[in-house]
Amino acid sequence: MFCETKDLSREALKALGLAFNPFKAVVVPRPIGWVTTLDRNGVVNLAPYSFFNAVSSDPPMVFYGANGTHAADDGEKDSLRNVRETGEFVCNLVTWELRHQMNDTATPAPHGVDEMKEVGIAQLPSRLVKPPRVAASPAHLECKLHQFVELPADPRSGKRNVMVIGHVVAIHIDDTFIVDGRFDTARARPVARLGYMDYAVVTQSFEIKRPSWPLARKPESVETS
């Protein structure tokens, strides 16, 4: 299968034998930033973003991509609008136990609705920023807005793609997940996004040490076609 991305219409994909656009299914697994923000009146918003990742570690920076519009009024999604208003957000780690609550917070609740309260998610205060944390999440990143990056979008749709880059000013980790001084990722069972409506859960990890130069391992013969 080969497809150029300039035409991703249903008809074009069907002609290639594809039921859906495969892009998100091959950029996997994507971590989920479960983002808490406050609006200018202090109302909490919580929503999952899988166009989310770390982009640097010193200083630690993360981003999430707010794509499209809020279903209620075609305006900005709350997680974008609130950060524009207040400049702060918190990323909560989504675990296997929290998967359904995470999914429930993806509903397009009208602006000004406290989604943590609606979904029944207990909160904890943050230390350096005002948006609260998801109490049952084993790790949280407190973030301050670094920059918005406006990405290309189809001008006919009137929709936007905005990358929200944040500086991680504080990290919380539940001590029960720290083993021998390291965050035990597999014990936390983080959930990641695949394509379509599919998810993955991390239950195992393995270590590979980085090689020094020159390589000790002999390369296998390389064949090109």
Ligand SMILES: Cc1cc2nc3c(=O)[nH]c(=O)nc-3n(C[C@H](O)[C@H](O)[C@H](O)COP(=O)(O)O)c2cc1C
């Ligand atoms: C697992 C998951 C990942 C999502 N990732 C994104 C994303 O990366 N960008 C985006 O704009 N919407 C994403 N969504 C949809 C938003 O969560 C949804 O539009 C939500 O209503 C936005 O809420 P807000 O207006 O409260 O910010 C995702 C939904 C789910 C369930």
